[in-house]
Amino acid sequence: MSEVLVILSHDATDDERREATQLATPTRAISDQVFTAECSAGSLDLLRAAPGVKRVLTGNEDALQLPVMQEGESLFVRGWLLAQEGSGSGQAR
Numbered sequence: 001m002s003e004v005l006v007i008l009s010h011d012a013t014d015d016e017r018r019e020a021t022q023l024a025t026p027t028r029a030i031s032d033q034v035f036t037a038e039c040s041a042g043s044l045d046l047l048r049a050a051p052g053v054k055r056v057l058t059g060n061e062d063a064l065q066l067p068v069m070q071e072g073e074s075l076f077v078r079g080w081l082l083a084q085e086g087s088g089s090g091q092a093r
Helices: 012-024 041-049 071-085
Strands: 001-008 027-028 034-039 053-057
Touching: 001 012, 001 071, 012 027, 012 041, 027 053, 034 041, 041 053, 053 071
Parallel strands: none
Antiparallel strands: 001 034, 001 053, 027 034
């Protein structure tokens, strides 16, 4: 299991949120749309393709390519990306 950061669409339905959290178990959240989760390698592609999921980050992504978010969500995501970079765990998963 690897930690990922999930960004859902702001118009994701409750069913879409539920599906995403079944594919990746949430560990921390800043909002209903942005949370960290534990995800198996086998579920990663399914999570990325799930309806309502805007982005799934593993730690290798460019922070300039992030979707538009609220300020708190954006800070949470950037902080997570910096922590991944600093810990050396931002490896391809």
